[in-house]
Each structure stands twice: as C-alpha cells, then as structure tokens.
Amino acid sequence: MTDVTPEPSRPAAPDLTIRSTRVYRGPNVWSYEQAIHLVVDLGVLEEYPTSKLPGFTDRLLELLPGIEGHTCSRGHRGGFVERLREGTWLGHVAEHVALQLQQEAGHDMRRGKTRAVKGETGLYNLIYGFIDERVGLAAGELAVRLVNHLVQAEDDFDFADALETFLTRAGRTAFGPSTAAIIEEAVSRDIPWTRLNEYSLVQLGQGVHAQRIRATMTSQTSALAVDIAGDKNLTTRLLGSAGLPVPKAETVRTVDGAVSAARRVGYPVVVKPLDGNHGRGVCLNLQSDDDVREAFPIAEGQSRRGVVQVESFITGKDYRCLIIGGRMAAIAERVPAHVIGDGEHTVSELVDITNADPRRGVGHEKVLTRIKVDDAAIELVREQGFAMDEVPPKDRMVKLALTGNMSTGGISVDRTFDAHPDNIEIAEEAARMIGLDVAGIDFICPDITAPVRETGGAICEVNAAPGFRMHTHPTVGEPQFIAKPVVDLLFPPGAASRVPIVAVTGTNGKTTTSRMIAHIMKGLGRKVGMTSTDGIVIDERLVIKADASGPRSARMVLQNPRVDFAIMEVARGGILREGLGYDRNDIAVVTNIQADHLGMRGVDSLEDLASVKSVVVEAVPRDGFAVLNADDPLVRQMRRRCSGTIVWFSMEPPGSAVREFIDERCRRGARAVVLEPSDRGEMIVLKQGRRSMPLAWTHLLPSTFGGAARMNVANALAAAGAAFAAGAPLHDIRQGLRTFDTSYYLSPGRLNRVELNNAEVFVDYCHNPPGMERLGEFVEGYVKARQGASETRISRIGMIGAAGDRRDEDIRELARIAARHFDVLVIREDDNLRRRAPGEAAALLVEGAKQAQSDGARVRVIDTVLNELDAVRNAVLRSNPGDLVMLCVDQHAKVLHELEAFSHKAQAGSRFSDDQPGDPDLDPTELAAEAESAMEQDDLELREALESSASE
Structure with missing residues (x-):
C-alpha cells in the first residue's frame, strides 16, 4: 500500500483586510522618515504562512519579478524570496508588495517593517516608506488585494489591468521631469521641500529662506517678463531694438490682414498665435496667400486673445538655448516628430x-x-x-510635425558644447532683454557651431518656464545637470535654507517652556513662529486659535515667509497621528514623562509614553542638541536615542545622585543647567565643561512668584538650556527670563494672576494629576510666603475639571490631590465631554475628593457646578479679601473675560452678591456653628474680664 501525502488545506476564503490607515509625514514612532502605517487583519490567513500555500511564491514572482531583488532582513539579494519559501506571514508579504509596486511606478522605496500588534492575534502593523502619499496608499490597497488573489483567485480581478491603472494614477500625480530634476538637486543639498498643491507648486527651504517653484518658474521669475515673453510681437521688437537677429514680423486679427502682412514680410512666412506655447498652432514655410488663409484659423484657435503673428520663415535647424541666471546652461537641437522607414x-x-x-x-x-x-x-x-x-x-525620414517641440513628439540632441561663443552671447543677451531668470531661447539657424550673424538665422521665440526634459533626458547625447544652476540661483552656495527648529515635548510644562524660549529669542530680534495648544503664533501675533501642537501646524509655521526661528510644541497625539511635521529639529526639549493620556492609542504605560515622546530626540541631527530633564529617569534614558549633544537640566541639589551624574559628565565637556543654593537664594547656573556661569536668581524671576512656582523654575532651566544651545548670549538669556512673567499677554492660561475683591485669583490650565501635584506645591509655598509670621487665615478655593478621555482612576486621583490643598473644591466639566455622559466626569471628581476628605484631607466643601463660567462665578463669590482662588480652566479666554467683568463691578463699588455670606468658603450650617462658638467664646472672655476686675 502506497502512502499518499495529503495536499495542504487551503483557506476557504482569504480575508486579509486593512483595519486602519495612517500617513506619517515626518519622523514617527516607527521610522525616522515619512511612512505609511496600515493595520491589517489576517483573519483565517493567520494560520497560513507562505510555506503552507503551494505555488504562492512562484505566482507572486511571476507577476512581480522585481521582488527577487528584495533583501529583507537577510541583507542580500533574494533574501525575501528565501523567507517566502521558508514561510512568512502574509502581512509581511503585503509590505514587500507595496514597496515593489511603488518601484514599478518609479519611486525607489526600500524601507519597510511588519510587526504584530501587541496583544492582538492576527493583527499586524505594516509600515513602509513612500515618496508620493497617494501613490503609497494606492500601493498598499493593491498589495492587499493581490495577496488575497494569490491565495484564492478572484474572478473579476485582473492584476495586469489593476497594475496599469495604478501606474496611470501614479503618472498623473508624479512631478514632471523639470520639477523632479530641481527637487532631486535640492534634496542632494539637504534643502527641505514641500508640495503646496496637487500639481507642480513646490516650496524649497523653510520660513524666511523659502523659495517657490512651479515647474521652471521660480520665486525670482518676473511676472512682467513672463507677460513680455508671452507677447511674441513685443518680444521681437525688444530684441530687434537691441540689435539681435530676429525675423520680420507683424501682428494681425483678420485673414486679409494676415495675407497683407505676409506680402509685406515676404514669402515664405510663418503664421502663429501671438501668445501660444508648446508649438501649438504654429504653421511653417507658407508659400502663398492660400497657405496663409488656411493657416490663419489654426493659429487663431490657439491664441488666447485672438491675435496672430505673421513673420518671415527662417530656414535652418531648430535649437533651444536654456539660459539660467543670465548664463547659458544647455543647448539642444530639436528634431520634429518623425519615423525612419x-x-x-x-x-x-x-x-x-x-x-x-x-x-x-x-x-x-x-x-x-x-x-x-x-x-x-x-x-x-x-x-x-x-x-x-x-x-x-x-x-527615409518621414516628418509628422513641422515644429521640433518635445510636446508634439519631437526628439532632442544635446549640443551644449558645440555652440559658437557668438551665438551663446546672443542667447544670453536675449534673456537679459526680456528679464527672465530662466529662459528658453529658440534659435533657427543652419548650424549652431557657426556665428548666426554670418550664416543667417534668428531668434524666433523667447519662452518663460522652459521645459528641462530635452536637456536632462536628451534622445541623443549626454544629459545636462541643469537643475544645479537653478538651485544655485535660489540658494547661492553658503546660503541658508532651513530655520532653526526647537521641539518641546513632555507631559507638563511644554507650553510655558516654549513661550519662555520664544520670549528669549524675540529679545534677540528673531521673528519667532510658535505652535502650542493655544494656537499658532507668528512674531507675537496669534494667527490661528486652536490646539496647534500637531504636525500640520508645524508645517504652517515653516511655510510662513516671516519666520526665522521656529518653536514647536509637540504633543503625544500629533506624533501618533502623523509624526512630526518636518524632517528634523535642531534642538529637542523634553520636560518630563508623567502619567497622562495613558490607555489611549496603545500607550498603556509610562515607558510607552516615553517611547512616543522620544521621537523628537531621535530627530536631532549630529550637530543638534537635546535638552533633557535629568531628574526624570525615563527622560534621562533618552540620551541613548540622541545623535547630537546632550544639555542636562536638574532641580536636584549638589551632592545628590543626579547632580553627581551631571557633574561627572560636565567634567568630560557636557553642558548642563542646574540650581546652586546659597544664603541669598537659588542661582540658576549654566555649566559647560569645567566652567560655571551664573545666570539668575530664581526668586527674582517673575514667573516663579518668588520661587514658589517650582514648576516654572524647572521650565526656566529647560528654556535656558535650549536658548544656550541655540547660541543665545548669556545676558540675553538672563534678560529674557527676568522679563518673562505669567501675565495673560505673555502666557495665556498658565498661572495668570488677577486681583479681584482684594482676593488673589489664579487661572491655570492644569488638567492631570502630576500637574495638580505641582500646582498644589505652588499653593502651599505661595500661601506660606504670604502669611509669614501672621496668624491671618487665608482660605484656598479651587475649581477643577478633568478631560473625559482620561482613565477613571486618573480623574479620581486628580481630585484626591486637589483635596489635599484646597478648603473648597468647585467641580466643573469641559465643554467637550469626549464621549462621556454629562456629569460623568464630574461625578468621578466628586468621588475622588470625598475619598480624600474621608481620609483627612484639607477640603471641607465640595460643590458641583458643571458649566465652566457658572463654576467660575461660584468660586469667586466664595472668596473674601486676602483669600486665594485657583481656577483650573478649559477655555481660559472666556474665563478671563468673565473675571474682567467681575473686576469692572468691583471698580464700580457694587457687591458681587447681595446675599454673600460673611465667610463664603464654608457651608451655611458651618457658618452658624462657627458663629455660635464665637459667641460662647466672647461670653467666656467677658465673664473672665469681669471676675478679674472684681478681684482687683
């Protein structure tokens, strides 16, 4: 009996599907460069690696033979094919197919990786690079469909047709040869570029250094020169007035006028549209009146203004001279479309x-x-x-067109080094006369190697935005690298193309730190563009009011032509959503890593959060800097991800383990910003190598409120480190920190102080437990400094709220911490409930506050007022002169407006509330109990006084 090996079972219905799609337009958690991220579900195919799918690999190689060149992790050609035959999962296959499809479209992409989704069976993260976003996304979709088709043939799917459609789409979105050549040259010089529309409008450089191109028109192309070049009659007259060889020409609007002009010019003639291009409507070598009458409607149909030019026909070959910046860059002989028998x-x-x-x-x-x-x-x-x-x-040569334009099927022969110097001089002078920075001069002459003035010939056209492909890809001859002089024109050797970028991230303090850095650099005369959670600020003007801590806002700043220094507040959400909005940052600042936004988008632990935030550190180049908080162990570990120089900052005192760590590195040349205590206070000190440079006393910085706001001391250390790394002089850093305060003008929503009814009201954006810890420390230190040795009682009234997308326990913890520092807590909710029911987040806050109250916390009154402005009124009305009110807000602008209205009432001498209790931070029952106790005490003191008097 013969044993028969059963054929491996095949999946009944392949169901590889795309669960989600993300496009990272800059460095991200998966890659240093832009990438597409697909989350795919293998479904039943999780049980079928390629080794269990007979014939799969061979069919794949038959359809996409280019995959044979993929190295994969093996590091040699054919490595991926080895993985296919050994057995690899189909998500990995889809990644490589997406890369190969892009290569088929001419996009040389080789970067990719596939990783299993943590805790999910059958789900995989597919990450692969792209050049054009739309092509990359289409490649991913087609790759998934092809893999399913190879597992089990899909009746209505023809891969050849699908590939043709994909390539056609890629061709429509691709840059033309001229634009592509300029971008390639820019990339080779490390000049950043951004596509501004779906066509050929591109920005080269950033901010104040930015230049724009559209095909071969540049930011320096004169609009007037383009108009002149578009008017062929005016062009001919200007060139003729300069003594340059041009044909005789007249402009006409009628057929009879064209015939009369042709007779005056003398046959043979050329009839062409006055403002046409690409050789459309040009009729050559017309020998008679009848020829002119037939040609006129053809030329008129291609003229935008209905004007036709009649000029003498110059015999000879057609040459295109490319002039860039007034100098000849290339010459091509254009041969009309033809076939050879x-x-x-x-x-x-x-x-x-x-x-x-x-x-x-x-x-x-x-x-x-x-x-x-x-x-x-x-x-x-x-x-x-x-x-x-x-x-x-x-x-036998058979012509199919009279003009040699490439757009009509002509070919080109490179003649760059064949032209006679006199002809080169004529072409350069023509470009200067018209005023074009990039010009295409069309010469008709017997031979470009002989002087035109001697052999005959003329300039028949001057073209704005001339195409480059006849020079970069000649049919015959050597290609000319003409993009180089164009980029030289826009960015002369040694010219800057980038603006310094400072990226600030962390859990708390990043907005204030960003503002401090911006304030310091503004003092140096820089035009600062800044993104933050409040909006986009350009040179101290808020141009967009929104949460602008994401990559799109960063790109908007870098496109602004006034910006010469960029500061980007980088949030966790933006990194996970799109990556960074640029390719690298010169300075990265990480303030801290603390519990916030956990349990969202796969970030479940502090280590996960640190990995996301470290993207800005990984984006630091070798000549850049990372300003890291040495007091935070997770931030301290980021030094291993940085290619540049580390600048440490620390609040720890000398002799601590952290300071020993910093001092040891400073002895080896590192930089640091630390605190040095003395009997006069704390001094911020910059250290570089063995040098120590005193900067400022912390208690003299307005933002620290005499040193009580320890979080702003830490922010000042980080800002000083970033400004020092950016090259700011010490006295300018010192001046910046001494003049930065937490007024609403300089730091809206961050510890803004308002005096109201002789009570101190602070407005802050605090919204997470670690932030509340720091805010509570400030309240304790500030109240202690105010009270001093006085016995005056200062009541503390706090208004708090929590974002609905935080974990339940985080919301409770926020209230528990607040309960330890405030006598009264007013609970509110944000306008955006973030998928929670009304009152749900507030209930969690009340629950946390009552837990703390039962454990002996300071809080005595817990009130719930869901509307933010109503809660503000509630908290303010509870204050007496001398009290401290801390408002943790969501919409700080509306809150400050409400407080201003209260202030106006106070100035008018009116009471806030006619029935305001005498001690409004307590319940009425408590007020009554205190009043009764006070009366009993008064009676006791009176009896004791009387008894003492009687005994005397």
Missing part, C-alpha cells in the same frame, strides 16, 4: 513602433511624448509623397 512597415505601423518606446508617454509624464497622428500630421505625410498605409523606403 525600414522598407517593411507602413507609416502608421512605424508610428506605433516608435510610440511603443517605454520612454514615451502622454503629455509631459515621461521624457518623450508619444507622436500624435492628427489631420495636420496626415496632410504633412501626404505632402512628402506618402499615405499613412504606405511603406516608405528604407532610411
């Missing part, structure tokens, strides 16, 4: 054979354009003695 094929067949050249495409999508057979081409072939279905003799 082989003695076997008809003219039509020869056209099809020529168009089959992979270098030919539609329009400007490829280096050559397909020859179009229209009525004019058929007539031209007939004039040469052939019909389209006739076989021309071997080696």
